Amino acid sequence: MLRLPKFEMAEPDTLDEAVSLLAKHGDRAMPIAGGTDLVPNMKHELFTPELVVSLAGIAELHGIEQAGDGSLILGAMTPLDELARDERVLRGAPALAQAASLVAGPQLRRMGTLGGNVMLDTRCQWYNQTHFWRQSLGYCLKKDGTECHVVAGGRKCVAAASNDSAPALMSLGATLSFQGPDGTREVPIDDLWKSDGIYNKKVSGEILTHARIPAPGPGHRGAYGKLRDRGSIDFPLLGVAVRLDLGSDDVVTDADLVVVALQARPVRVRKVAETFRGLEIQGPAFREALDEVCTLASKQCRPLANIPGDHEYRHAMVPVYTRRTFLAACEQGGPVHHV
Ligand SMILES: Cc1cc2nc3c(=O)[nH]c(=O)nc-3n(C[C@H](O)[C@H](O)[C@H](O)COP(=O)(O)OP(=O)(O)OC[C@H]3O[C@@H](n4cnc5c(N)ncnc54)[C@H](O)[C@@H]3O)c2cc1C
Ligand code: SF4
Known part of the structure; x- marks a missing residue:
């Protein structure tokens, strides 16, 4: 049986508290939403945070709203299952509702959140393995090693973005809002990812608070395969x-x-x-x-x-x-x- 490494857990009630905890502990802390990806990754020792900061108790991260201009504001802690069933999302962003409905299985969609899905680590068959397995192989560039096993001689990681909500949000022109120690930041979703799959390069203590999808025109059609x-x-x-x-x-x-x-x-x-x-x-x-x-x-x-x-x-x-x-x-x- 794979065991979790030892860690402390913080359960802040406010966003400010969560941001300062992450700022104070730097690389030694990580946020957790539904935990459906972070927990297995911790068991595989891909991440070994000393402090895990739960976002579950922060009310402002939960829920879906429609603004006066028709845009949809999706809280990062919205469960995927809720996203897949919400009438406003089904009508205004069908590709996203469909993508959310196809993530993992029913239990994981009830625990897993939109924020965790957007911020999902990239995946690779040489990386999403136990520590023992990775050690036997000499690790890889993304974690603890120096070589890529997919591209021989490769200088960057080409692990695959595997989050179903990501392409749907991109096709819908979503903007993401982050809160960090330096305040809030709006990022067009196209600019979130780089072509290097090493996860920690893109996070740096910020919390994704919500995604905004512009109001669709009357003839909007979308789908996810x-x-x-x-x-x-x-x-x-x-x-x-x-x-x-x-x-x-x-x-x-x-x-x-x-x-x-x-x-x-x-x-x-x-x-x-x-x-x-x-x-x-x-x-x-x-x-x-x-x-x-x-x-x-x-x-x-x-x-x-x-x-x-x-x-x-x-x-x-x-x-x-x-x-x-x-x-x-x-x-x-x-x-x-x-x-
Ligand atoms: C068997 C199995 C099958 C799966 N199948 C799929 C699949 O088909 N498609 C798919 O897309 N995913 C899949 N997943 C992965 C996962 O269940 C989903 O991606 C889920 O949406 C992750 O959300 P979470 O809330 O559980 O994230 P967590 O595990 O809590 O977090 C994931 C990452 O995001 C970070 N994070 C979370 N919330 C925030 C935030 N608000 N701000 C900043 N960082 C944040 C965490 O620090 C962590 O690094 C699968 C998982 C399992 C175990
Ligand atoms: S460096 Fe990235 S793409 Fe290469 S083997 Fe490791 S995880 Fe896979």
Whole structure:
């Protein structure tokens, strides 16, 4: 049985208290939300904080609100299960509701939060292992070692962003708010991740307080597609978030496609909006454009041998999931996945 290393736990009631605890203890402290990722990672000794600061008791981090301008404000401590069922999210941000509904399994979605999902550590089959296993291999660049086992001679970590909410939030143009010792900071979600998968480079004691999604237009359509081994629980082998904004007569005015589980950050496929813009979604030209978009996705998304699942198979599934997810968005259907 894997045991947790020893640590102290703090349960502050206010954001200010949590921020000062994290500032005071620096790298020796970490925030915990639902704990569904941090706790296994601590058991694997990927993180060994001396102090764990629970965000559960901070009221202002909980809940979903709709602002007067129609934008959605999603508290970082909102459980994924709540996000997946909320009528306002289902209507205004269907790709996000669908992505949340496909994270892990039901128990983990009740414990796991939006904030923990956004701030999820990147994953790799050479890293998400026990200490004994990693030690036998000589560790790796991301933790305790000097070499990458995915890219021989690689100078940066290419572990995969594996958080289902991330591409959905990117496709929706979300902005994230953080509170830290120097005050609050707003970050467009596209700027959150770097191309290096070493987690601690991007956190530095700040707490994600909420995500804001701009109000969708009346013709907003979105969907999420997820490939995974076991439809009931697994992390994505590939996650595809799509957005279509339609004007009058169902003509595309804007579109987006963001893919996750490839590399250290979610990847936006280029030239998607240009390819679809001006086309009516029921017409033959849209179907031809969809073929083109699938080819663009296949060229721009190159899965690496970083997570389980054959990377050539994952690559072959990129156009398949791109097509299915765009068609689901057109039909305002549910999420694309197998069970
Ligand atoms: C069997 C299994 C299957 C899983 N499958 C999936 C899956 O399919 N898709 C998926 O996306 N995830 C999956 N997960 C991972 C995890 O359950 C979810 O990502 C969940 O949303 C994490 O949220 P949490 O609140 O539990 O985060 P925690 O574990 O509490 O925290 C995760 C990380 O985020 C940091 N953090 C948390 N909240 C904040 C905040 N507000 N500000 C700053 N930092 C913060 C923590 O310090 C920690 O580093 C799976 C986990 C397990 C065990
Ligand atoms: S991508 Fe390389 S450095 Fe990163 S976790 Fe995997 S083996 Fe380690």
